Amino acid sequence: xxxxxxxxxxxxxxxxxxxxxxxxxxxxxxxxxxxxxxxxxxxxxxxxxxxxxxxxxxxxxxxxxxxxxxxxxxxxxxxxxxxxxxxxxxxxxxxxxxxxxxxxxxxxxxxxxxxxxxxxxxxxxxxxxxxxxxxxxxxxxxxxxxxxxxxxxxxxxxxxxxxxxxxxxxxxxxxxxxxxxxxxxxxxxxxxxxxxxxxxxxxxxxxxxxxxxxxxxxxxxx
Amino acid sequence: xxxxxxxxxxxxxxxxxxxxxxxxxxxxxxxxxxxxxxxxxxxxxxxxxxxxxxxxxxxxxxxxxxxxxxxxxxxxxxxxxxxxxxxxxxxxxxxxxxxxxxxxxxxxxxxxxxxxxxxxxxxxxxxxxxxxxxxxxxxxxxxxxxxxxxxxxxxxxxxxxxxxxxxxxxxxxxxxxxxxxxxxxxxxxxxxxxxxxxxxxxxxxxxxxxxxxxxxxxxxxx
Numbered sequence: 057x058x059x060x061x062x063x064x065x066x067x068x069x070x071x072x073x074x075x076x077x078x079x080x081x082x083x084x085x086x087x088x089x090x091x092x093x094x095x096x097x098x099x100x101x102x103x104x105x106x107x108x109x110x111x112x113x114x115x116x117x118x119x120x121x122x123x124x125x126x127x128x129x130x131x132x133x134x135x136x137x138x139x140x141x142x143x144x145x146x147x148x149x150x151x152x153x154x155x156x157x158x159x160x161x162x163x164x165x166x167x168x169x170x171x172x173x174x175x176x177x178x179x180x181x182x183x184x185x186x187x188x189x190x191x192x193x194x195x196x197x198x199x200x201x202x203x204x205x206x207x208x209x210x211x212x213x214x215x216x217x218x219x220x221x222x223x224x225x226x227x228x229x230x231x232x233x234x235x236x237x238x239x240x241x242x243x244x245x246x247x248x249x250x251x252x253x254x255x256x257x258x259x260x261x262x263x264x265x266x267x268x269x270x271x272x273x274x275x276x277x278x
Numbered sequence: 279x280x281x282x283x284x285x286x287x288x289x290x291x292x293x294x295x296x297x298x299x300x301x302x303x304x305x306x307x308x309x310x311x312x313x314x315x316x317x318x319x320x321x322x323x324x325x326x327x328x329x330x331x332x333x334x335x336x337x338x339x340x341x342x343x344x345x346x347x348x349x350x351x352x353x354x355x356x357x358x359x360x361x362x363x364x365x366x367x368x369x370x371x372x373x374x375x376x377x378x379x380x381x382x383x384x385x386x387x388x389x390x391x392x393x394x395x396x397x398x399x400x401x402x403x404x405x406x407x408x409x410x411x412x413x414x415x416x417x418x419x420x421x422x423x424x425x426x427x428x429x430x431x432x433x434x435x436x437x438x439x440x441x442x443x444x445x446x447x448x449x450x451x452x453x454x455x456x457x458x459x460x461x462x463x464x465x466x467x468x469x470x471x472x473x474x475x476x477x478x479x480x481x482x483x484x485x486x487x488x489x490x491x492x493x494x495x496x497x498x499x500x
Contacts, residue, residue: 112428113386113421124371128381135374149346152357159350163384164335167392174393179413184406191401199335206334 057139059091060121062132063110064266066096072267073233074260077129078117080226082262084133084219086255088140096266129226130162133219143219150215157213157220161227165203168195169230196236204240211249225250279361281313282343284354285332286488288318294489295455296482299351300339302448304484306355306441308477310362318488351448352384355441365441372437379435379442387425388449390417394456418458426462433471447472 062085064078078094085092101107102114110118111127119126119135126132134155137143144151175192179185203224207213212221228247231237237244250256284307286300300316307314323329324336332340333349341348341357348354356377359365366373397414401407425446429435434443450469453459459466472478 108424108427113382113424115386124374126374126378128378128385130381130385131374131378134377134381152346152348152353155356156348156350156353159352159356159384160335162381163350163352163388164337166385167389170389171393171396174417178417179410182406182410184404184410188401188404188406195396195400202330202335205330 057090058122059093060085060119061093061095062120063095063097063107063116063118064263065116066098066101066266068263068267072264074263075230076116076263077226079229079259079263080129080223081117081119081132081136082259083222083226083256084136084143086258087222087253088136088142090136090140094262094266130158130223133223134158137219143222145215145218153214154218154220157218158223161220161223165199165224166227166230168192168199169227172196172231172234193234193236196231197239200231200236200240200243204243207242207246209242211246217250217253221246221250279312280344281315282307282341283315283317284342285317285319285329285338285340286485287338288320288323288488290485290489294486296485297452298338298485299448301451301481301485302351302445303339303341303354303358304481305444305448305478306358306365308480309444309475310358310364312358312362316484316488352380352445355445356380359441365444367437367440375436376440376442379440380445383442383445383449387421387446388452390414390421391449391452394418394453415456415458418453419461422453422458422462422465426465429464429468431464434468439472439475443468443472 062078062081065076068076070076082092097107097116102111102116107118108114110120110125113127115127117127117129117132119132126135133143144154172192175185175189179188212218213224214220225247228237228243229251232244232247237247251260284300284303287298290298292298304314319329319338324333324338329340330336332342332347335349337349339349339351339354341354348357355365366376394414397407397411401410434440435446436442447469450459450465451473454466454469459469473482
Protein backbone atom coordinates (compact mmCIF):
# COMPACT_ATOMS: atom_id res chain seq x y z
CA UNK A 57 0.00 0.00 0.00
CA UNK A 58 1.22 3.50 -0.88
CA UNK A 59 2.13 5.45 2.26
CA UNK A 60 -0.88 7.71 2.85
CA UNK A 61 -0.87 11.40 3.71
CA UNK A 62 -3.43 12.92 6.04
CA UNK A 63 -4.09 16.57 6.82
CA UNK A 64 -4.33 18.12 10.29
CA UNK A 65 -4.65 21.62 11.76
CA UNK A 66 -1.44 23.66 11.56
CA UNK A 67 -2.45 25.27 14.88
CA UNK A 68 -4.40 22.89 17.07
CA UNK A 69 -7.48 24.74 18.35
CA UNK A 70 -7.81 22.40 21.34
CA UNK A 71 -4.29 22.85 22.66
CA UNK A 72 -3.23 19.33 21.67
CA UNK A 73 -5.95 17.52 23.61
CA UNK A 74 -6.59 15.21 20.68
CA UNK A 75 -10.15 16.37 20.05
CA UNK A 76 -9.69 17.22 16.36
CA UNK A 77 -10.77 14.49 13.98
CA UNK A 78 -7.27 13.74 12.70
CA UNK A 79 -6.73 12.03 16.08
CA UNK A 80 -9.21 9.29 15.20
CA UNK A 81 -7.52 8.62 11.88
CA UNK A 82 -4.02 8.69 13.41
CA UNK A 83 -5.23 6.19 16.03
CA UNK A 84 -6.63 3.86 13.35
CA UNK A 85 -3.39 4.08 11.35
CA UNK A 86 -1.41 3.20 14.47
CA UNK A 87 -3.74 0.28 15.34
CA UNK A 88 -3.16 -1.29 11.92
CA UNK A 89 0.54 -0.40 11.85
CA UNK A 90 0.39 1.76 8.74
CA UNK A 91 3.00 4.52 8.50
CA UNK A 92 1.69 7.87 7.28
CA UNK A 93 2.69 11.41 6.48
CA UNK A 94 0.94 14.52 7.76
CA UNK A 95 0.45 17.78 5.90
CA UNK A 96 -0.51 20.64 8.19
CA UNK A 97 -3.01 23.17 6.87
CA UNK A 98 -3.93 26.62 8.17
CA UNK A 99 -7.53 27.77 8.60
CA UNK A 100 -7.03 29.97 5.52
CA UNK A 101 -5.70 27.12 3.40
CA UNK A 102 -8.63 24.90 4.42
CA UNK A 103 -11.03 27.21 2.55
CA UNK A 104 -8.90 27.44 -0.61
CA UNK A 105 -9.69 25.50 -3.82
CA UNK A 106 -6.76 23.09 -3.42
CA UNK A 107 -8.04 21.84 -0.07
CA UNK A 108 -11.71 22.03 -1.06
CA UNK A 109 -10.90 19.66 -3.94
CA UNK A 110 -9.91 17.12 -1.27
CA UNK A 111 -12.56 18.07 1.30
CA UNK A 112 -15.76 19.69 -0.02
CA UNK A 113 -16.57 21.07 3.46
CA UNK A 114 -13.14 22.62 4.08
CA UNK A 115 -12.26 20.53 7.10
CA UNK A 116 -9.58 18.12 8.26
CA UNK A 117 -8.63 15.32 8.09
CA UNK A 118 -8.29 14.32 4.47
CA UNK A 119 -6.61 11.13 3.31
CA UNK A 120 -4.55 10.66 0.15
CA UNK A 121 -3.23 7.27 -0.89
CA UNK A 122 -1.89 7.23 -4.43
CA UNK A 123 -4.80 8.27 -6.65
CA UNK A 124 -7.39 7.85 -3.92
CA UNK A 125 -8.52 10.94 -2.00
CA UNK A 126 -10.99 10.58 0.88
CA UNK A 127 -12.59 12.84 3.47
CA UNK A 128 -14.77 12.14 6.55
CA UNK A 129 -12.83 10.48 9.35
CA UNK A 130 -15.41 7.68 9.64
CA UNK A 131 -14.99 6.77 5.97
CA UNK A 132 -11.20 6.92 6.20
CA UNK A 133 -11.22 4.62 9.23
CA UNK A 134 -13.58 2.18 7.52
CA UNK A 135 -11.31 2.17 4.47
CA UNK A 136 -8.30 1.35 6.66
CA UNK A 137 -10.27 -1.27 8.61
CA UNK A 138 -11.28 -3.04 5.38
CA UNK A 139 -7.74 -3.06 4.01
CA UNK A 140 -5.87 -4.12 7.15
CA UNK A 141 -6.43 -6.64 9.93
CA UNK A 142 -7.05 -5.39 13.45
CA UNK A 143 -10.04 -3.06 13.36
CA UNK A 144 -12.92 -5.28 12.22
CA UNK A 145 -13.80 -8.87 13.15
CA UNK A 146 -13.49 -11.59 10.48
CA UNK A 147 -17.06 -12.85 10.87
CA UNK A 148 -19.36 -11.04 8.42
CA UNK A 149 -22.18 -10.42 10.91
CA UNK A 150 -19.80 -9.16 13.58
CA UNK A 151 -18.22 -6.85 10.99
CA UNK A 152 -21.63 -5.39 10.12
CA UNK A 153 -22.35 -4.83 13.82
CA UNK A 154 -18.99 -3.06 14.31
CA UNK A 155 -19.90 -0.77 11.42
CA UNK A 156 -23.25 -0.08 13.13
CA UNK A 157 -21.31 1.15 16.18
CA UNK A 158 -19.21 3.39 13.93
CA UNK A 159 -22.39 4.94 12.56
CA UNK A 160 -23.89 5.21 16.06
CA UNK A 161 -20.81 7.15 17.17
CA UNK A 162 -21.05 9.74 14.40
CA UNK A 163 -24.82 9.93 13.84
CA UNK A 164 -26.37 9.28 17.28
CA UNK A 165 -23.78 10.21 19.92
CA UNK A 166 -21.84 12.97 18.18
CA UNK A 167 -24.69 15.29 17.03
CA UNK A 168 -25.77 16.30 20.58
CA UNK A 169 -22.09 16.65 21.50
CA UNK A 170 -21.54 18.94 18.50
CA UNK A 171 -24.50 20.95 19.76
CA UNK A 172 -22.63 21.45 23.04
CA UNK A 173 -19.65 22.83 21.12
CA UNK A 174 -22.00 25.20 19.28
CA UNK A 175 -23.60 26.22 22.59
CA UNK A 176 -20.21 26.93 24.16
CA UNK A 177 -18.24 28.45 21.31
CA UNK A 178 -20.66 29.83 18.70
CA UNK A 179 -23.43 30.86 21.13
CA UNK A 180 -21.58 31.24 24.42
CA UNK A 181 -22.10 35.01 24.38
CA UNK A 182 -25.82 34.88 23.55
CA UNK A 183 -28.52 35.94 26.00
CA UNK A 184 -29.97 32.41 26.09
CA UNK A 185 -26.67 30.63 26.65
CA UNK A 186 -26.99 29.89 30.40
CA UNK A 187 -30.66 28.95 30.24
CA UNK A 188 -30.28 26.69 27.21
CA UNK A 189 -27.15 24.82 28.34
CA UNK A 190 -28.98 22.39 30.68
CA UNK A 191 -31.19 21.26 27.79
CA UNK A 192 -28.15 20.60 25.61
CA UNK A 193 -26.44 18.67 28.40
CA UNK A 194 -29.56 16.61 29.08
CA UNK A 195 -29.78 15.53 25.44
CA UNK A 196 -26.20 14.25 25.70
CA UNK A 197 -26.91 12.55 29.05
CA UNK A 198 -29.83 10.69 27.56
CA UNK A 199 -27.57 9.14 24.92
CA UNK A 200 -24.86 8.42 27.48
CA UNK A 201 -27.41 6.62 29.70
CA UNK A 202 -28.44 4.42 26.79
CA UNK A 203 -24.85 3.74 25.78
CA UNK A 204 -23.86 2.98 29.37
CA UNK A 205 -26.77 0.54 29.71
CA UNK A 206 -25.70 -1.30 26.59
CA UNK A 207 -21.98 -1.42 27.44
CA UNK A 208 -22.66 -2.76 30.95
CA UNK A 209 -19.49 -4.28 32.37
CA UNK A 210 -18.04 -5.30 29.01
CA UNK A 211 -14.66 -4.00 27.91
CA UNK A 212 -15.81 -3.09 24.40
CA UNK A 213 -19.16 -2.57 22.70
CA UNK A 214 -19.37 -5.90 20.84
CA UNK A 215 -16.70 -8.50 21.55
CA UNK A 216 -13.12 -7.50 20.73
CA UNK A 217 -11.95 -3.91 20.25
CA UNK A 218 -13.04 -2.66 16.84
CA UNK A 219 -13.27 0.46 14.70
CA UNK A 220 -16.66 0.95 16.36
CA UNK A 221 -14.98 1.38 19.74
CA UNK A 222 -12.27 3.56 18.24
CA UNK A 223 -14.78 5.99 16.76
CA UNK A 224 -17.07 5.90 19.82
CA UNK A 225 -14.18 6.66 22.17
CA UNK A 226 -12.97 9.37 19.78
CA UNK A 227 -16.40 10.99 20.09
CA UNK A 228 -16.72 10.51 23.88
CA UNK A 229 -13.32 12.16 24.40
CA UNK A 230 -15.04 15.39 23.41
CA UNK A 231 -17.08 15.41 26.63
CA UNK A 232 -14.47 14.07 29.07
CA UNK A 233 -13.51 17.55 30.27
CA UNK A 234 -17.16 18.55 30.76
CA UNK A 235 -17.57 16.05 33.60
CA UNK A 236 -20.53 14.44 31.81
CA UNK A 237 -18.94 11.00 32.04
CA UNK A 238 -18.60 11.21 35.85
CA UNK A 239 -22.13 9.86 36.24
CA UNK A 240 -21.28 6.88 34.04
CA UNK A 241 -18.24 5.13 35.51
CA UNK A 242 -18.37 2.34 32.94
CA UNK A 243 -18.17 4.88 30.11
CA UNK A 244 -15.32 6.74 31.80
CA UNK A 245 -13.47 3.43 32.19
CA UNK A 246 -14.25 2.55 28.58
CA UNK A 247 -12.67 5.79 27.35
CA UNK A 248 -9.67 5.25 29.63
CA UNK A 249 -9.31 1.71 28.28
CA UNK A 250 -9.13 3.08 24.76
CA UNK A 251 -6.69 5.81 25.73
CA UNK A 252 -4.41 3.23 27.36
CA UNK A 253 -3.89 1.36 24.10
CA UNK A 254 -0.32 1.74 22.79
CA UNK A 255 -1.66 2.77 19.37
CA UNK A 256 -3.71 5.56 20.98
CA UNK A 257 -0.67 6.73 22.91
CA UNK A 258 1.46 6.93 19.77
CA UNK A 259 -1.27 8.80 17.89
CA UNK A 260 -1.84 11.17 20.79
CA UNK A 261 1.86 11.97 21.05
CA UNK A 262 2.02 12.65 17.31
CA UNK A 263 -0.85 15.15 17.35
CA UNK A 264 0.48 16.76 20.52
CA UNK A 265 3.88 17.25 18.89
CA UNK A 266 2.24 19.53 16.30
CA UNK A 267 0.95 21.71 19.10
CA UNK A 268 4.14 21.83 21.15
CA UNK A 269 6.11 22.59 17.98
CA UNK A 270 3.70 25.45 17.22
CA UNK A 271 4.18 26.78 20.72
CA UNK A 272 7.91 26.71 20.22
CA UNK A 273 7.52 28.64 16.95
CA UNK A 274 5.47 31.23 18.75
CA UNK A 275 7.85 31.65 21.67
CA UNK A 276 9.33 35.16 21.90
CA UNK A 277 12.77 35.46 20.36
CA UNK A 278 15.47 37.16 22.45
CA UNK B 279 -30.41 -14.19 1.59
CA UNK B 280 -33.02 -14.54 4.36
CA UNK B 281 -35.84 -12.06 3.86
CA UNK B 282 -35.05 -9.25 6.29
CA UNK B 283 -37.44 -7.51 8.69
CA UNK B 284 -37.15 -3.82 9.46
CA UNK B 285 -38.96 -1.77 12.08
CA UNK B 286 -40.83 1.49 11.48
CA UNK B 287 -43.05 3.84 13.49
CA UNK B 288 -46.54 2.48 14.11
CA UNK B 289 -47.79 6.07 13.88
CA UNK B 290 -45.73 8.20 11.51
CA UNK B 291 -44.89 11.47 13.32
CA UNK B 292 -44.30 13.27 10.01
CA UNK B 293 -47.66 12.46 8.45
CA UNK B 294 -46.17 10.05 5.92
CA UNK B 295 -43.75 12.55 4.38
CA UNK B 296 -41.00 9.95 4.38
CA UNK B 297 -38.73 11.79 6.82
CA UNK B 298 -38.32 8.94 9.32
CA UNK B 299 -35.16 6.92 8.86
CA UNK B 300 -36.95 3.74 7.80
CA UNK B 301 -37.54 5.52 4.47
CA UNK B 302 -33.81 5.44 3.68
CA UNK B 303 -33.59 1.72 4.38
CA UNK B 304 -36.79 0.96 2.42
CA UNK B 305 -35.35 2.92 -0.51
CA UNK B 306 -32.09 0.96 -0.39
CA UNK B 307 -33.98 -2.34 -0.22
CA UNK B 308 -36.01 -1.32 -3.26
CA UNK B 309 -32.91 -0.19 -5.18
CA UNK B 310 -31.30 -3.62 -4.76
CA UNK B 311 -34.57 -5.50 -5.28
CA UNK B 312 -34.63 -7.17 -1.87
CA UNK B 313 -38.09 -8.01 -0.52
CA UNK B 314 -38.57 -7.23 3.18
CA UNK B 315 -41.06 -7.38 6.00
CA UNK B 316 -41.93 -4.49 8.30
CA UNK B 317 -42.77 -4.69 11.98
CA UNK B 318 -44.43 -1.53 13.28
CA UNK B 319 -43.51 -0.40 16.79
CA UNK B 320 -45.19 2.13 19.05
CA UNK B 321 -43.28 4.84 20.93
CA UNK B 322 -43.86 2.83 24.12
CA UNK B 323 -42.55 -0.39 22.62
CA UNK B 324 -39.42 1.38 21.34
CA UNK B 325 -38.28 1.98 24.92
CA UNK B 326 -38.95 -1.59 26.09
CA UNK B 327 -36.18 -4.20 26.60
CA UNK B 328 -37.18 -6.25 23.54
CA UNK B 329 -36.65 -3.30 21.19
CA UNK B 330 -33.64 -1.93 23.11
CA UNK B 331 -31.95 -5.30 22.56
CA UNK B 332 -32.16 -4.56 18.84
CA UNK B 333 -31.55 -0.82 19.08
CA UNK B 334 -29.62 0.47 22.12
CA UNK B 335 -30.95 4.00 21.57
CA UNK B 336 -34.61 3.01 21.27
CA UNK B 337 -35.11 4.23 17.73
CA UNK B 338 -36.18 2.91 14.34
CA UNK B 339 -35.26 1.39 11.96
CA UNK B 340 -33.74 -1.89 13.03
CA UNK B 341 -32.82 -4.67 10.62
CA UNK B 342 -33.04 -8.40 11.28
CA UNK B 343 -31.78 -10.94 8.77
CA UNK B 344 -31.58 -14.44 10.21
CA UNK B 345 -29.22 -14.19 13.19
CA UNK B 346 -27.94 -10.75 12.25
CA UNK B 347 -29.47 -7.73 13.98
CA UNK B 348 -28.39 -4.22 12.98
CA UNK B 349 -29.31 -0.67 13.88
CA UNK B 350 -28.32 2.74 12.40
CA UNK B 351 -29.79 3.32 8.96
CA UNK B 352 -26.37 4.18 7.51
CA UNK B 353 -24.93 0.85 8.66
CA UNK B 354 -27.95 -1.08 7.36
CA UNK B 355 -27.66 0.61 3.97
CA UNK B 356 -23.92 -0.10 3.81
CA UNK B 357 -24.60 -3.74 4.68
CA UNK B 358 -27.16 -3.99 1.85
CA UNK B 359 -24.84 -2.16 -0.55
CA UNK B 360 -22.00 -4.57 0.17
CA UNK B 361 -24.21 -7.65 -0.30
CA UNK B 362 -26.07 -6.59 -3.45
CA UNK B 363 -25.17 -4.86 -6.70
CA UNK B 364 -26.58 -1.43 -7.44
CA UNK B 365 -25.60 0.87 -4.58
CA UNK B 366 -21.80 0.96 -4.72
CA UNK B 367 -19.41 1.11 -7.70
CA UNK B 368 -17.21 -1.92 -8.46
CA UNK B 369 -13.94 0.03 -8.43
CA UNK B 370 -12.41 -0.03 -4.94
CA UNK B 371 -11.47 3.66 -4.87
CA UNK B 372 -14.87 4.75 -6.14
CA UNK B 373 -16.49 2.54 -3.48
CA UNK B 374 -14.46 4.22 -0.74
CA UNK B 375 -15.49 7.64 -2.07
CA UNK B 376 -19.16 6.64 -2.10
CA UNK B 377 -18.80 5.59 1.54
CA UNK B 378 -17.25 9.00 2.27
CA UNK B 379 -20.43 10.63 0.93
CA UNK B 380 -22.51 8.36 3.16
CA UNK B 381 -20.54 9.57 6.18
CA UNK B 382 -20.72 13.19 5.00
CA UNK B 383 -24.51 12.87 4.85
CA UNK B 384 -24.87 11.65 8.43
CA UNK B 385 -21.94 13.39 10.14
CA UNK B 386 -21.57 16.73 8.30
CA UNK B 387 -24.93 17.59 6.71
CA UNK B 388 -27.37 15.95 9.14
CA UNK B 389 -26.14 17.36 12.51
CA UNK B 390 -27.09 21.00 11.75
CA UNK B 391 -30.37 19.73 10.28
CA UNK B 392 -31.06 17.78 13.48
CA UNK B 393 -30.40 21.02 15.34
CA UNK B 394 -33.19 22.64 13.32
CA UNK B 395 -35.56 19.87 14.42
CA UNK B 396 -34.51 20.49 18.03
CA UNK B 397 -34.99 24.25 17.59
CA UNK B 398 -38.47 23.75 16.14
CA UNK B 399 -39.86 20.90 18.19
CA UNK B 400 -37.94 20.67 21.49
CA UNK B 401 -37.24 24.40 21.89
CA UNK B 402 -39.96 25.99 19.78
CA UNK B 403 -41.67 27.36 22.88
CA UNK B 404 -38.52 28.79 24.49
CA UNK B 405 -37.91 32.51 24.90
CA UNK B 406 -34.86 32.37 22.63
CA UNK B 407 -36.52 30.42 19.83
CA UNK B 408 -37.13 33.27 17.35
CA UNK B 409 -33.77 34.94 17.95
CA UNK B 410 -31.79 31.73 17.71
CA UNK B 411 -33.46 30.28 14.61
CA UNK B 412 -31.51 32.41 12.07
CA UNK B 413 -28.23 31.08 13.51
CA UNK B 414 -29.42 27.50 13.15
CA UNK B 415 -30.55 28.12 9.59
CA UNK B 416 -27.27 29.82 8.67
CA UNK B 417 -25.27 26.79 9.86
CA UNK B 418 -27.33 24.60 7.54
CA UNK B 419 -26.97 27.07 4.66
CA UNK B 420 -23.21 27.04 5.02
CA UNK B 421 -23.15 23.27 4.48
CA UNK B 422 -25.64 23.50 1.63
CA UNK B 423 -23.45 26.12 -0.09
CA UNK B 424 -20.46 23.81 0.13
CA UNK B 425 -22.44 20.80 -1.06
CA UNK B 426 -23.98 22.80 -3.91
CA UNK B 427 -20.52 23.98 -5.00
CA UNK B 428 -19.24 20.41 -5.10
CA UNK B 429 -22.26 18.95 -6.90
CA UNK B 430 -22.18 21.66 -9.60
CA UNK B 431 -24.18 20.52 -12.61
CA UNK B 432 -23.58 16.81 -12.07
CA UNK B 433 -26.49 14.44 -11.63
CA UNK B 434 -24.94 12.64 -8.63
CA UNK B 435 -22.13 13.35 -6.18
CA UNK B 436 -19.47 11.06 -7.67
CA UNK B 437 -20.26 9.35 -10.97
CA UNK B 438 -23.24 6.98 -10.98
CA UNK B 439 -25.99 7.02 -8.33
CA UNK B 440 -24.73 5.35 -5.14
CA UNK B 441 -25.60 4.75 -1.50
CA UNK B 442 -23.87 8.09 -0.88
CA UNK B 443 -26.52 9.87 -2.95
CA UNK B 444 -29.30 7.83 -1.36
CA UNK B 445 -28.28 8.82 2.15
CA UNK B 446 -27.54 12.45 1.20
CA UNK B 447 -30.93 12.86 -0.46
CA UNK B 448 -32.58 11.13 2.51
CA UNK B 449 -31.00 13.78 4.75
CA UNK B 450 -31.75 16.74 2.44
CA UNK B 451 -35.43 15.71 2.30
CA UNK B 452 -35.62 16.88 5.90
CA UNK B 453 -35.17 20.52 4.86
CA UNK B 454 -37.20 20.54 1.63
CA UNK B 455 -40.29 21.94 3.35
CA UNK B 456 -38.27 24.68 5.09
CA UNK B 457 -37.50 26.37 1.77
CA UNK B 458 -33.76 26.18 2.48
CA UNK B 459 -33.11 24.44 -0.83
CA UNK B 460 -34.76 27.25 -2.83
CA UNK B 461 -31.47 29.15 -2.88
CA UNK B 462 -29.69 26.10 -4.29
CA UNK B 463 -31.50 25.00 -7.47
CA UNK B 464 -28.96 22.27 -8.19
CA UNK B 465 -29.58 20.70 -4.77
CA UNK B 466 -33.36 20.95 -5.19
CA UNK B 467 -33.01 19.25 -8.60
CA UNK B 468 -30.70 16.63 -7.05
CA UNK B 469 -33.31 15.74 -4.43
CA UNK B 470 -36.05 15.67 -7.09
CA UNK B 471 -33.85 13.37 -9.22
CA UNK B 472 -33.59 10.95 -6.31
CA UNK B 473 -37.30 11.13 -5.55
CA UNK B 474 -38.10 10.36 -9.19
CA UNK B 475 -36.34 6.98 -9.06
CA UNK B 476 -38.79 4.06 -9.23
CA UNK B 477 -37.23 2.49 -6.14
CA UNK B 478 -37.79 5.71 -4.18
CA UNK B 479 -41.40 5.83 -5.35
CA UNK B 480 -42.07 2.26 -4.21
CA UNK B 481 -40.43 2.90 -0.84
CA UNK B 482 -42.31 6.16 -0.37
CA UNK B 483 -45.65 4.51 -1.15
CA UNK B 484 -44.90 1.72 1.35
CA UNK B 485 -44.15 4.11 4.23
CA UNK B 486 -47.13 6.30 3.32
CA UNK B 487 -49.42 3.26 3.43
CA UNK B 488 -48.58 2.84 7.14
CA UNK B 489 -49.78 6.37 7.76
CA UNK B 490 -52.95 6.19 5.68
CA UNK B 491 -53.79 2.84 7.30
CA UNK B 492 -53.33 4.43 10.73
CA UNK B 493 -55.66 7.24 9.76
CA UNK B 494 -58.26 4.69 8.73
CA UNK B 495 -57.87 2.91 12.07
CA UNK B 496 -58.45 6.18 13.85
CA UNK B 497 -61.54 7.14 11.86
CA UNK B 498 -64.70 7.29 13.99
CA UNK B 499 -66.81 4.18 13.78
CA UNK B 500 -70.55 4.65 13.08
